[in-house]
Amino acid sequence: MSARVVCPKIRIEAKVWEKLLAYIQACPQEVGGLGVVEQRLNTLVVTDIFLLEQKVTAATTDLNNGAIARFVADWVRRGRNIGTLRLWWHSHATMSVFWSSTDLATIKDLADGGWLLAIVGNHKGETRARLQLGGEVGVAIDDLPIDVYTTVSEEARSLAMAEVGAKVRTSRTFLGSFREPRHGDEGTVIVADIESGSGLFGEKS
Numbered sequence: 001m002s003a004r005v006v007c008p009k010i011r012i013e014a015k016v017w018e019k020l021l022a023y024i025q026a027c028p029q030e031v032g033g034l035g036v037v038e039q040r041l042n043t044l045v046v047t048d049i050f051l052l053e054q055k056v057t058a059a060t061t062d063l064n065n066g067a068i069a070r071f072v073a074d075w076v077r078r079g080r081n082i083g084t085l086r087l088w089w090h091s092h093a094t095m096s097v098f099w100s101s102t103d104l105a106t107i108k109d110l111a112d113g114g115w116l117l118a119i120v121g122n123h124k125g126e127t128r129a130r131l132q133l134g135g136e137v138g139v140a141i142d143d144l145p146i147d148v149y150t151t152v153s154e155e156a157r158s159l160a161m162a163e164v165g166a167k168v169r170t171s172r173t174f175l176g177s178f179r180e181p182r183h184g185d186e187g188t189v190i191v192a193d194i195e196s197g198s199g200l201f202g203e204k205s
């Protein structure tokens with residue numbers, strides 16, 4: 001049966017998405033890191049991602065608690081908000097994108113007491129995203145769509161304005177005003193196949 005699930009939209013700026021895909025492609029083995037997620041109304045925006053120091057092998061990414069603790073300590077030292085480190089990403093290199101039992105345990109640990117956005121990717125450019133809520137019930141929403149968006153840089157904006165000024169003549173002024181549609185006014189409604197509880201904690205890999 002299907003159910004309707006209202007959950008936040010997931011958005012990521014194209015340059016941050018590019019950085020993530022580049023890290024995944026740059027490492028022949030599995031690799032991982034953390035990222036910053038900002039909550040804007042009902043939208044979760046991934047604003048930056050980081051590669052942590054780690055030891056990788058052909059089959060596992062050893063993003064251990066020590067590496068995460070060191071990164072978090074440094075983050076706090078620089079006066080950054082620890083509550084924004086809500087993304088865990090990792091690569092499956094040449095394998096498909098799925099959540100292994102180790103992945104699910106890591107996600108559950110990192111979501112403890114709050115929530116976590118997890119993204120797994122591979123060399124083929126495939127990705128999969130999961131929003132995990134912490135706490136005893138441990139609800140997760142898997143296969144979330146990610147909206148990759150672009151913004152206009154100051155350089156592009158001033159170049160365009162100069163060119164518009166040179167080439168475009170207006171014959172009359174606008175009397176009305178536009179209201180921009182606001183992103184994140186509402187959450188995204190997802191029609192989901194609800195799995196049994198075992199999928200949350202011990203999905204087959």
Ligand SMILES: [Zn+2]
Pocket residue numbers: 090091092098099100103120
């Ligand atoms: Zn994995």
